[in-house]
Amino acid sequence: MTDLKITGECFCGEIRYEISEPLQSATSCHCSRCRKAFSGAGSAYSVVSENKFNWVNGEKNLQKYIGKKEWGIGFCKKCGTTLCGIYQGKVVGITLGSLNGNPPVTIKKHIFVGSKACWDDIGGDAPQYEKNE
Numbered sequence: 001m002t003d004l005k006i007t008g009e010c011f012c013g014e015i016r017y018e019i020s021e022p023l024q025s026a027t028s029c030h031c032s033r034c035r036k037a038f039s040g041a042g043s044a045y046s047v048v049s050e051n052k053f054n055w056v057n058g059e060k061n062l063q064k065y066i067g068k069k070e071w072g073i074g075f076c077k078k079c080g081t082t083l084c085g086i087y088q089g090k091v092v093g094i095t096l097g098s099l100n101g102n103p104p105v106t107i108k109k110h111i112f113v114g115s116k117a118c119w120d121d122i123g124g125d126a127p128q129y130e131k132n133e
């Protein structure tokens with residue numbers, strides 16, 4: 001067994017996490033809400049297992065914003081980097097943009113492409129869905 005450790009952190013480096021499992025297939029959502037939450041073309045995230053994810057440093061600086069139906073995001077109080085997706089109080093996914101280095105992961109699907117920004121030019125071969133898959 002290789003000792004797999006995938007790490008990530010926010011822009012200022014205060015909050016760091018590690019994941020001890022391969023990243024599962026990732027999704028990019030292009031809806032208007034994700035554009036706001038991620039300040040970009042949309043979200044890009046990978047699901048993580050609760051028991052394979054750990055905050056290594058700075059969790060006290062993690063600010064949670066919980067939106068509709070107990071879904072939310074966690075971001076750094078100091079620098080604003082969006083680090084994780086939260087459901088019912090638990091971390092359920094991490095943002096690909098906060099990963100360190102280039103651990104193997106690919107976007108497997110694009111969702112809510114029907115409401116993407118006009119300047120969002122989606123590349124790659126992953127299937128695109130008008131709404132959710």
Ligand SMILES: [Zn+2]
Nearest residue numbers: 010012076079
């Ligand atoms: Zn930070």
Ligand SMILES: [Zn+2]
Nearest residue numbers: 029030031034
């Ligand atoms: Zn979205």
